[in-house]
Amino acid sequence: MKRNGQKIITVLIFMFIVSIIGFNLYSKYYKFAIVEIDAGNVYSEEYLGKIYFFYDEEYYDFNGLARFDSLQLRGRIPVGTRIGTVASESFNFSEDSTEELTPNIDAETQRLRLLGNNSIIKTPLINKQNMKKKIGKLFDNDYKNNSELYSKTAGYFYDSLDGYEEIFDLNLLNSFELSDFKLPSQVKENIKVLKNSFKIVNNNIYYAIIQLSDPKSIPEKGDKVSIKVDEESVITGEILDLTKSDKDMLIKAVFNSGYDLIENTRILESSVILDKKMSYQLPSSSVFEKDGIQMVMKVNRSGYVESVPVEVIKDDGNKTYVSAGIDGQIKVNEESVNTLRAYDEVIIRPNRVKIGDAVR
Incomplete structure (x- = not known):
């Protein structure tokens, strides 16, 4: 009997120890299971978009005015570079000239054909009188036959026009309407050019209007936007403005680098990356909703459970991305409230705990 009593006591003690261990294991690895979030990453979403580029170009x-013989330069040139010669036997480029210009029918036919080949519905024509004045300024209105021509500005030199110069004019950037044009993506090998002309493009700054269909992310002014030129090349700019319709969103952006990657491209269909604010990745099971607000349970510095609101960026099945906010705060019902911070400990199964539970 005595031995049996000792066995029972031993079994009870063993069961007590096992239960304590089991409870601790349950608490640590199930009930109070936590995940420590990292320092955060910039979350981005990628969309297929159509991009229309606007350049600062002269x-x-x-x-119909003269013959321009180019030196066929390539790439960027500085101010004062000799770029070719202009020959005319009997033409006065002076701004004071009142001579009526007779359109060169062959030249205009070529230009109209160029615009048609590049699939532009609108067919604006260069105002010859205005162009005459512009050319006159190249010579300071002191033209001589077979005059040498030097660049007045620095930038990328091209000895032809593509017909889009008037359409993608910087002055029209704010009033540009996609409905006015039939603008397919460009295949560089098939682009037609207008010879007996030239332009110099400022490669230090250029703009783009980006058309996205039904994007899930809505960026803000000042956010970054990136365009994949190809699989290896990306250009990144800043959003200046955006408009949203039922189906499309138009983003106006400015770029200060990467011109050599697109080099005079007018229309591009490619991947557009919208950069969100810093974000944290959490198990989807850790996020729950209370009174219409997304929440998580976290362990505070004192070791107790407390609830924290979060802004969900994307629910990707088992993973959920939440915003890191600005200085650790997000907007909830128009008020700034504290949210998660880097290295916070988040409860994986919030339905198993309650506010105030002691984790350690």
Whole structure:
């Protein structure tokens, strides 16, 4: 009997120890299971978009006015670079000239055909009188036959025009409407050009209007936007403005680098990356909703459970991305409230705990 009593006591003690261990294991690895979030990453979403580029370009069309013989330069040139010669036997480029210009039918036919080949519905024509004045300024209105021509600005030099110069004019950037044009993506090998002309493009700054269909992310002014030129090349700019319709979103952006990657491309269909604010990745099971607000349970510095609101960026099945906010705060019902911070400990199964539970 005595031995049996000792066995029972031993079994009870063993069961007590096992239960304590089991409870601790349950608490640590199930009930109070936590995940420590990292320092955060910039979350981004990628969409297929259509991009229309606008350049700061100075262009000259000599058709119907004179003959321009280019030196066929390539790439960026500085101010004062000799770029070719202009020959005319009997033409006065002076701004004071009142001579009526007779359109060169062959030149205009070529230009119209160029615009048609590049699939532009609108067919604006360069105002020859205005172009005459522009060319006159190249010579300071002191033209001589077979005059040498030097660049007035620095930038990328091209000895032809593509017909888009007037359409993608910087002055029209704010009033540009996609409905006015039939603008397919460009295949560089098939682009037609207008000779007897040239332009110099400022490669230090250029703009783009980006058309996205039904994007899930809505960026803000000042956010970054990136365009994949190809699999290895990306250009990144800043959003200046955006408009949203039922189906599309138009983003106006400015770029200060990467011109050599697109080099005079007008229309591009490619991947567009919208950069969100810093974000944290959490198990989807850790996020729950209370009174219409997304929440998580976290362990505070004192070791107790407390609830924290979060802004969900994307629910990707088993993973959920939440915003890191600005200085650790997000907007909830128009009020700034504290949210998660880097290295916070988040409860994986919030339905198993309650506010105030002691984790350690």
